[in-house]
Amino acid sequence: MKNELARDVERVVLFLDVNGERRDLLLPVHKTLLEVLREDMQLTGTKHGCELGECGTCTVLIDGRPELSCLLLPVQLQGRAITTIEGMAHGAELHPLQTAFAELGAAQCGYCTPGILLSARSLLESNAKPSRDEIREALAGNLCRCTGYTKIIEAIELAAGRMK
Amino acid sequence: MAAELGSRAMFVAGGTDLFPKLKRRQFEIDTVIGLDFLPREIHNGSNECTVDAGVTLADASRDAHVNARFKGYADAAGLVSSPPLRNAGTIGGNLCVDTRCNYYDMTYEWRKAAGFCMKKDGDICLVAPSSPRCWAVSSSDTAPMAIALDVMSLRLRATPEMRSAYVKLRRRGSIDFPIAGAAVAAQLDGDIVTSCRIVLSAVASYPLQATAAEAFLKGKRLDGEAIDQAAELAARPAKPLDNADLTHFWRKRMVRVVVEQALHRISDQGAGFDG
Numbered sequence: 001m002k003n004e005l006a007r008d009v010e011r012v013v014l015f016l017d018v019n020g021e022r023r024d025l026l027l028p029v030h031k032t033l034l035e036v037l038r039e040d041m042q043l044t045g046t047k048h049g050c051e052l053g054e055c056g057t058c059t060v061l062i063d064g065r066p067e068l069s070c071l072l073l074p075v076q077l078q079g080r081a082i083t084t085i086e087g088m089a090h091g092a093e094l095h096p097l098q099t100a101f102a103e104l105g106a107a108q109c110g111y112c113t114p115g116i117l118l119s120a121r122s123l124l125e126s127n128a129k130p131s132r133d134e135i136r137e138a139l140a141g142n143l144c145r146c147t148g149y150t151k152i153i154e155a156i157e158l159a160a161g162r163m164k
Numbered sequence: 165m166a167a168e169l170g171s172r173a174m175f176v177a178g179g180t181d182l183f184p185k186l187k188r189r190q191f192e193i194d195t196v197i198g199l200d201f202l203p204r205e206i207h208n209g210s211n212e213c214t215v216d217a218g219v220t221l222a223d224a225s226r227d228a229h230v231n232a233r234f235k236g237y238a239d240a241a242g243l244v245s246s247p248p249l250r251n252a253g254t255i256g257g258n259l260c261v262d263t264r265c266n267y268y269d270m271t272y273e274w275r276k277a278a279g280f281c282m283k284k285d286g287d288i289c290l291v292a293p294s295s296p297r298c299w300a301v302s303s304s305d306t307a308p309m310a311i312a313l314d315v316m317s318l319r320l321r322a323t324p325e326m327r328s329a330y331v332k333l334r335r336r337g338s339i340d341f342p343i344a345g346a347a348v349a350a351q352l353d354g355d356i357v358t359s360c361r362i363v364l365s366a367v368a369s370y371p372l373q374a375t376a377a378e379a380f381l382k383g384k385r386l387d388g389e390a391i392d393q394a395a396e397l398a399a400r401p402a403k404p405l406d407n408a409d410l411t412h413f414w415r416k417r418m419v420r421v422v423v424e425q426a427l428h429r430i431s432d433q434g435a436g437f438d439g
Contacts, residue, residue, distance in 0.1 A: 053180055053184055053245070054339055056248060059248055066251060071184070072252070073196075075198070076179075076198060076200060119247070137247070140247055140337065140338035141245070141246025
């Protein structure tokens, strides 16, 4: 196995659209989107979990669809809209999902919450009144080890009702 | 580029299989070659459907025409892993997904501590030490269904009588790879089976066709008794080993169950489309 430190690191200039803003970055080509968001853009709302595509805590939206930032290379994402949890509120006004999560206590440790909020936002943008099964299916890639999901599902239903 | 770099480069489409393996040092390469240029459309003809290799699993599973004509294929694509991974992973990538084994899908340090196996860096199979071959398990969901549907170049061919079903067994209802699965495509004249293909997933190092069960069903009425006997026959060639989730004895027993469930879905389903 090669010594990581001995490798030549190739850097590239990338233009990424993150939360509606164009960001110009000079990045090592091998960095994942998760690493770039957290380390180069200080957008630490996207959480670092398993790094293997199993836990969903690093979920971001790519062109409105949830994908896992630990398995994406920024070089693949030029010209595509990247939305992180920091892009969910409008200024000081929380997204209805965020308000509903806070009101119903749909978070405990909160580590999975950014990913779940973004998965839920994507769901409600394509399905304004999802059934409980549809909510469960949409969240099937986001693990929560605290809540048991019940309050999360109730919060999404509450937000859906308010967003009509 | 690939020819120039040889084994130091690999192709990447969705990256959902490749990147975790790179992180675990299962592959050690210098370069990934992106396949973003691949076409990503589903072409629905009058009696066939062509799915480009770059189509995501999510798009294939939601496509109305694929669902109407090839229910089993849409279901298989929709049962791969979890929603965010299906939004990135592609049909071509799932067909090519690497075989899996509990002794291989681990970090470099774990594999070094346990002793490397012949799939990477070692020379024996830790599941079957006296075997000259690797027994890692085929874990694609769509490959068995594609074989059952007799797919040519990702071209799904429909006939009015075509029905298909895919049943997947895994510990959780999301994220996990299959530990057993049954892909069935059949043509029925009324309730008589005129042709049938049954392909098992995750019970061998390749999608395993259950030919004895297929031959048994041909010409039979697809009722409960025939389904029971066919499921029994289909399970016989499945020989799962102790290299995937849950015990291989239980997985072996469950092969009969997933085949039975898939055949019942075929029986309950309407024909593929309105001719």
